Amino acid sequence: MSEEGIATQLLQQSVGKDVLVKLKGRRSVRGKIKGFDKQMNIVITEAVEILEQPANNNSPEKGKDQESPVGDALIRGDNVITIAIL
Numbered sequence: 064m065s066e067e068g069i070a071t072q073l074l075q076q077s078v079g080k081d082v083l084v085k086l087k088g089r090r091s092v093r094g095k096i097k098g099f100d101k102q103m104n105i106v107i108t109e110a111v112e113i114l115e116q117p118a119n120n121n122s123p124e125k126g127k128d129q130e131s132p133v134g135d136a137l138i139r140g141d142n143v144i145t146i147a148i149l
Contacts, residue, residue, distance in 0.1 A: 074099050074146070081149040082107075086142045089115040093149070094136070103140030110136040 077096050084092045084105065094110035110133040 070103065071101070074103070074105070077146070077148055083147045083149055084138060084143060085145045085147075086138065087144060088142075089117075091115070092133070092136055092138060094133075097135075100140075103143060105138045105140070105143070105146075107136045107138060108134075110134060112136075 074096065078098065079095060082094065082096055084107065086092065091113040092107055092110050093113060094107035097106040097108045099105045112131045112133050114129040114131075116127055116129060
C-alpha cells in the first residue's frame, strides 16, 4: 500500500476521535476530526489552538503554552507536521 493510502486509512480510522495536530510555526490544534480530503486538509470540531511559548529566562511564564478555544477549524494539509490520536 502506498504512503498516501496508509495516511488516508489512518485518518479515516481517526474520524470522531480526539487528536493533536502539530502545525508549522510552533502551533498545535487539539480537537475531534470531522473529515478530511485527498490533500489532507482536515476539519476539526471542538478545536483548541495551542501556541507553544519558548522557554525564556526573563519570562514569568517559562515555556507555558497558551490555549484558545476556536470551535470548528479547517486546517490546510500543507501546514500539518504530525497528527497524534489522543
